[in-house]
Amino acid sequence: MSPSRILFLTFILCCFYTKISAQAISVNSNATPADLIQNVLINSSCIDTESVSGSGNPTPNQQSYGSFTAGANFPFSSGIVLSTSPSTKAVGPYIQEQSKGTEVPGWNGDTDLNQALGINNSTQATVLEFDFIALTNSVSFNYIFASNEYQLNFPCIYSDGFAFLIKEAGSSENYKNLAVLPNTTTAVSATTVHPKIETVKDEYGVSLIGCEAVNENYFNGYNSDSSPINYAGQTVVMNASTDVIPNKKYHLKMVVADDATRQYNSAVFIEAGSFVTKINFGEDRTVANNNPICFGESYVLDTNLSSTAYTFKWFKKDASNNYIEITGATSSSYAVQTSGMYKVEANLSGTTCISIGEITIEFTPQIQSTNTSLLQCDDDADGFTIFDLTKVANIVKNNNSQIVNQGYYETLADAQAKTNPILNPQRYTNKTPNQIVFARIENTFGCSAIPQITLNVSSTVIPDQNPIAKCDEDEIQDGLYQFDLATEVTPQVLTGLPPGLVINYFLTALDAVTETNQLPNIFKNTTPNSQTIYARAANGSDCYDITPIELIVHTFNPPNFEDETQYLCKGSEITLSVATGFNSYAWSNNLGTTNSIQVNTPGDYSVTVTDANGCPKTKNFKVILSEPATITGADVKDFSGIDNSVKILYTGVGNYEFSLDGIVFQDDPTFTQISPGVYNAIARDKNGCGPSNVFQIYVLDYPRFFTPNGDGFNDLWVIKNIDQMPDYTISIFDRYGKLLKQMNQNGSGWNGIFNGREMPSDDYWFTLLFVNGKNVKGHFSLKR
Incomplete structure (x- = not known):
């Protein structure tokens, strides 16, 4: 590789290392506790410190507290770090493989931390503590908690513990922990601030059970290999603050410690210069904080500082978001009258100490209310009656659903103090004529208005009402029947009254006054024949008057008015009638208006009669046509022994019964088990319209045996009455099929002789063939 190429790569690596290093914080572990407190943490002429001390890792040259500086990627540019490991190990980036801590022999926990957090096993504690005197009434500082326990589950x-412990110097009282979640006493830790933890498996495959998120909004996030600090996760910037008494000495102990496992390290980063005094006016009084100031009230901002020791300037932000000094406001307190952002500067005379207090104030809109009155009826005219105060609940608050009714009171003082409310405002009896009571209404912030309600007793009168009568028109004449109050009663009540009144009905006068147990519009009286109900006339929430109304139910149940059936013989007429003496009669189809009519046509008829009260009763008649039957023939089953039967065939519209001898009748036209013989069939109408024609029927059968022995009894085999039948031929055979005898209507029967010879006792067969094609076959016995 060429020298120039090696030089270029070296330059690139140096730049990359410089970029990575620039992202991490740097830690100075050689700073003394006094330097950390007096030169890093506190930068205010309003705070005096003394008795600064520190303790931590006993290992030489590995102090567990120090100062730090940071780049743009960390919320604090500089500050103090307290750790459960050497403070230099706080330098990023975060490397998970190196996140496990080590045990340092002789490095113990802290008993004050144990007591403050309710634990008994802290280890490896790092402490910075000091005394201070503040010249104002509040101190605060900013911090971040970071921990390697923000991994797995x-x-x-568990979590390492830390606390900022404060109490009056030299006092034996318990410490107060300032490292808590806002507006709570919950200590900040990995177990009280974290996102949802999913169940995962460790390196050995064992399930590590997760848990739901806790105060996740205070968790800043997990760190990575590009993070400026060497911890797995951290909180957002938190603020520790407390009220103090000016010029009183306090002791502050800042401590962080490992838990009993000593496995994973944690640290607290405290912003440099953030330990300041403030004038604490409490939280902002705003709608967002759910605590704005009520309209019309004056809210006093009080510094609680001496007017002789301090000079004061008060400011309010203008529309351009700039603080403008309030002219003439130089006292230790200021009465706020309008919404805005306010600030005070308190300068301790003869010093450069200037304490500042800021607060945002918002006033609620004025609650719109309306004084009103209630007009109630008096059922006994004594001037005292029962009022439902809640009926004007929407009126007094101008129908604003965002405003809440908070009770009714007999005096203005009680309404203002919210004491002694009327316990049952739905049933309040006035104490004096035209009495005034007071309603307390509130917005969602508890601000109130007190409208008045004047209680008046109605003097208007509804004239006495005539009874409302009707007939009991159901099947059971028990004097109970339903009324349509809106159509049958209300028009009478409203006659002559002012328009706009609404009528409701009640069983008792008291119910009408209190508007309880209102009757339904379709009302069935509960007292037979006569019952009094009460009509209440009202205009909105005001009662006009209450009047009784008698409901009368007339019964009418004449005897012998059941439905009736009568029969009309064809070609004749009958009389339909009911008793005399009723007020009116009306037959269906306009057939008459007397108690009887003559009809000659079948069908449905009815008559409606009325009594003296006009109550109707209807009787129904069903007229059914009937006539004598005409027998047209018969289906005869014969030559069947005990199975012989006869079915009479007939026509006619009547209801008939039948007979074969004119003596014994039956409903069924079919007769069974009929003996051979001649029968005179007849049918008669059950409705009295007479008998039918007589129809003669022959039922035949052959003898099952004969005895031709010359004794004059059963000597011939002959079929009785067969001569009444159509032409026929009878052929007789022996068991071998030999024809022995043939007869017709002129024959007298067979005597058991063939070719002059007596045939022996035996079974013989015959065939009977009628000219109409009917064929009967059978056999019989010859006995000698």
């Missing part, structure tokens, strides 16, 4: 489990 360590913040879920």
Whole structure:
């Protein structure tokens, strides 16, 4: 490689190293505690210090406190560092592989830190402490906590500890820790400030359980190999502050220590020159802080400094964001009247000590309120009644949903002091005529206004009302029926009253006064026949008057008004009628207005009658047409022994019953198990419209045996009544199919003889063939 090329690469590497080095802080570990406190930390003529001391790493030339300077990549350009390892190890960048700490024999913890944090096992503590006297009422300084415990899941489990401990010098009282989260007593540490920690596995594959974020807004982030300090993570810039009594001596102890594991180091970086005195007016009184000053109030800013020892200048920022001195404001306090940013400069006479206090003040807008009145009805006319004060809740606050009602009070003093509120404002009884009570309304910041409510008793009167009567028109005549109050009652009540009134109804006068248990518009009386309800007329929140109204329900349940069915024989007419004595009659289809009508057509009829109260009742008639039946034939199943049957065939619209002998009738036209014989079938109408024609029916069957022995009984095999049937032919065969006898309507039967010879006892077969094609086959026995 050429010499020029080697020189060029050397130049590039030097530049790269210089750039990396420029990003890291530098630490001077040789500074004394006095130098660190009096020359680095404090730069104010308003603070006197003494008795400065420090302690830390006992290893020679490896002091654990020192001063530092930093470049642009660190929030503080310079300051003090206190560490649980040699302070020079705070120099960045962060290298994870080297982040594990080491145990230093003889380097112990701090008992004051243990007590302040509630622990008992701190180790390797580094301390800077001193006495100071402030000439004003507040001191503060800025710091950052950094730790190598911001890796893996360590913040879920443990943290090194640190504290800024203060108390009055020489006092035996407990220290107060200033290294806490704003507006809390929670000490800042890796376990109290960290993002969400995910569950991960360590180098051995063991799961390290994570945890949710805690106060993540105070965590600045994780560091890397380009960070200016050698710690895994750090907080944002924090501020430690406390009120003090001017000219009183205090002792401040700044301490950081390792936990019992001594595994991972931590440090506290304190900004140079940030330890200053301030005049503390408290936090800004702003809307953002939820504590602005109420409209109309005067807010006094008090330095609490002596007017003889100090001179004062007060300032307010103008529209250009410049502080302008307030003319004539030279006292130790100033009464703020308007919103703005205010500052005071307090100069200790005869010194260069100037203490500054700043605060932003915002005033809330004026709460708009309205005095109003309530007009309530008096159910007993004694001048005292029950008011619902909450009915004007929106009126007194001008319908502003952002304003909250905070109670009602009998006196202005109670409303202003927010004491002795009316316990039940929905049911408040006035104490005097035209009494005034007070409503307290507040905005979201607790600022209040006190509008007045005048309680008036209504003197207007609604005239007495006529009863509202109607008929009980449901199926059960129990005197209970529903009223449509809006259409059946309200028009009567409003007659002659001023327009704009709203009518509501209640069961009792007290309910009407207090507007409780309002009745629904469709109301069914709960007391049979007669019930009094109360109508309340109101105009908005004001009551006009309350009046009783009687609701009457008339019942009407005449006897014998059940639905009825009657039968009309074809070609005749019948009379439909109900009792006499009703006020009116109205038959359907305008058929009449008397108690009876004549009808000759089947169909549905009804009559509606009314009583003296005009209540209706309707009776329904169903007229059904009927007539005698006409028997047109019969389906006969015969030659079947016990299975012989007859089904009568008929026409007609009536309701019929049937008989084969005119004596025994049945509803079914089919008869079963019919014996052979001649039958005279008939049907008759159950509705009284008469019998049908008579229809003769023959049921035939053949004998199952005969005994041709000459005794005159059953000597012939013959089918009874077959001569009434159409032409037929009967052929008789023996078991071998030989034709033995053939007969027709002129035959008298078979006597068991073939060719002059008596046939033996045996089974014989026959075929019966009618001319209409019907064919019956069977067999019978010849017995000798």
